[in-house]
Amino acid sequence: MTATPTMLGNPGARGMRGGPPPGARGPKKKDPADLEQLREHPVTFRRIAGLFRPHRRPLAIVIAIIVVSSAVGLITPFLTRDLINIAIPERNVALLLELVGGMLAVTVVTQSLGVVQTWLSTGIGQRVMHGLRTDLFAHLQRMPLAFFTRTRGGELQSRLTNDVNAMQTVVTDSATSIATNVTTAVGTAIAMAVLSWRLSLLSLIILPPAIILTRRVARLRRTIQARAQRALADMQTQIEESLSISGVVLAKTVNSGPALATRFHESSTELTELEVQSQLAGRWRMGAMAIVFAAIPALIYLAAGLPATSGGMSIGTLVAFTTLQAALFRPVLGVLNIGAEIVSSMALFSRVFEYLDMPVDIDDPTDPVVVDPATARGEVRLNGVSFNYPGSDRAALSDIQLELPAGWQVALVGATGSGKSTLASLVSRLNDPTEGSVRIDGVDLRDMTLANVGSLVGVVSQETYLLHTTIRENLRYARPDATDEQIEAAARAAQVHDLIVGLPDGYDTLVGARGYRFSGGEKQRIALARTILRDPAVLVLDEATSALDNTTERAVQLALDEVSRGRTTLTIAHRLSTVRNADLIVVLDRGRIVERGTHEQLLERDGRYAELVHAQERVSA
CATH class of the missing domain: 1.20.1560.10 (ABC transporter type 1, transmembrane domain)
Structure with a gap:
């Protein structure tokens, strides 16, 4: 049978003419x-x-x-x-x-x-x-x-x-x-x-140049693609920063919208140019490689047609x-x-x-001691507690001896950096003391599971975090098995039920990203209701009203007073007027307790607490 161009040309060259196989x-x-x-x-x-x-x-x-x-x-x-x-x-x-x-x-x-x-x-x-x-x-x-x-x-x-x-x-x-x-x-x-085997040897000779050319093209494109990825990352950052709620508010209040649009236009232009360069990179090398691949079947046919190399193929x-x-x-x-x-x-x-x-620095013990939240008294005791933050040479707390009897309201006061929030973080076991122990009802927190500590200690902080879901689900986050009746009872205790039922969708109202649709006081009371729903024996209030105006603070303070009744409460106070009625006021200075007593007792001593009170009165006047 005679070999014709039609018979030899198409089948063998399929996928080879015009360059490497698709996708290579x-x-x-x-x-x-x-x-x-x-x-x-x-x-x-x-x-x-x-x-x-x-x-x-x-x-x-x-x-x-x-x-x-x-x-x-x-x-x-x-x-x-x-x-x-x-x-x-x-x-x-x-x-x-x-x-x-x-x-x-x-x-x-x-x-x-x-x-x-x-x-x-x-x-x-x-x-x-x-x-x-x-x-x-x-x-x-x-x-x-x-x-x-x-x-x-x-x-x-x-x-x-x-x-x-x-x-x-x-x-x-x-x-x-x-x-x-x-x-x-x-x-x-x-x-x-x-x-x-003869044509196999020929293939081994031809393949390396094609691979080398492909490698060079790939490297060239990779360099440009790396620049394109960086440009894309910058553009995504602009989108995230400019189109978030906080970013939009900032842009509108400082009228930076046109400047942001110009900046985004420049970033998009750069990305477009880089993508074009990436597609055109090494085009001449790809052309050379196409020639090599077109030559492969031709050389194979040549070798198959010559008597010296065909071997009767x-x-x-x-x-x-x-x-x-x-x-x-x-x-x-x-x-x-x-x-x-x-x-x-x-x-x-x-x-x-x-x-x-x-490594997990704060973990569950191997053989935990269980304190039943239903029967816990809520007595808190800090015995010889000291704490150093990792990498810091200065102790944040030093030799703290403090007892919070069950049901007492204890206030921590002091200048910024005195160690108030650090001490509160030890009570909720967000940190463990470097020395000494923190105990609830006589049990070291390190001997309890983290879940057990979480069921005993509730925390309301200055920075309120609400999930991007409904009010009901935000409250149920603290207690997934809570009924609607329990959720509403917690909201009433936090003085926020009337606000919620006045909304078009009530408890099914979507709070928005980070609770943006609510005021600071409203968010604070929703967060307080979330904590109440867990019914903790110990309540930690970490400057829960410091970011609020006076009117809103009074509304939230009423809710806090109601919730604190009957619980052991540790309050970190920014405004000293809010803790005048505390059973015990503890004054911290540079990580040490320098005074303790009631409001009247500390004023009579005319010490550090009296200085703080008089300083705030001068500012208010």
Whole structure:
């Protein structure tokens, strides 16, 4: 049978003319940021493998499917060879039907195996990521306040969402892609050698230039893409800052809207230019690579046509070989990317493990003591308590001896930085003392679970945080099993029920982002109702009215007085007029108790407390 251009030209060159196969990308370069992450927080393969140990059986099935699917896919070129060499020339209808049926069967089998592989690998990946995501979230919940003050909120969100989602891609896509590429590249190379070792050697000579050109184009585009990513990040920051509620209010009050629009226009213009550059980057190199790929089938045909190099090759073998040759480029590039893929994957695991490995300073004890909130008296005692913030040489609190009898109202007063809020944070176990102990009803807080402490101690702070949901759900956040009647009773105690029922949607009113639709006093009373709903034995009021005007403060103070009745209450006072009736006033100065007594007793002593009172009276006058 005579070889014609029509018979030789199209089948073998498919996917090779005009450049590399669609979607082919150059070998990746290891990201310096990934390498730095692994240097600072190394992670072992054994630890990563431990995550997949419970899924050994489905993993083995996935690997087996990849190997079988790759092997089955290599059958098609051999079927093509026999179809061209035997079935069609000899007009063997039975063989023709058998070979065509085999081609269809290969497609059905490989696609079916692909569906099963995707189902299994996605399931494994999702279960592993679910475990990591929930473990990381729970671990972060246990971290001390100092961790959150030094860590950006966006960084935490990135670890929980972006990094974990990227790890899902690693598990379901990258890992299977690596296995598939290795299997396919090895299998294709073996099949090519079986068909013609001479043409295989020719292919090995031609492939390296194409790969080198692709690598250079990829690097050039990566540099521009990095700049584009930075520009996109800047633009997203502008959107977040300018279109948040606080940002919009600021823009409107200072009339910066036109300037912000101009700045956004410039950022968008820069991003547009970079995207165009990225698409055009290395276009001449891609053209050169297209020439190389157009030359590959031509050289193979030349070698097959010369008596010295053909080795008596049939047309069917040549078509089968060029089909394999066209399919080789992509898995070879995939194999070359393995190093970068592994580094990138390890860096993702490192970033998540970095947070999981952070020590938990405040944790539940191994054998906790339980104090029943229903029967707790609420007696608080601080015995020889001292506290140092991490990295600080100066003690925030020193040798605090203080007793809060059950049901008493105790006020902490002092200048800014005297240690009031620090002491309150120890009572609610947001921090643990460096020395000494904090006890409720005689039990050290460190001997209780954090949940038990949370059920005993309620905190109302100056900075009120409301969730972007309904008022009802904001209140129920403190006690998920609360009934509507209990929610309304707590709101009445906090003097906010009438306000809520006066709203169009009542308790189902959406509070808005951070409760923006309510005034400071209204938010404070909603937060107070949330705390009341938990019915704590000990109540900590951390300057709960300091940010309010006088009229609003009086309304909130009435609610606080009502709620505090019958509870042990520790009040951090900014305005001393609000604590005149406290059972005990404790004066702090530079982390030490310098005075204690009632309002009248402390005024008679004419000490530090009297100085603070007289100073506020002069300011008010």
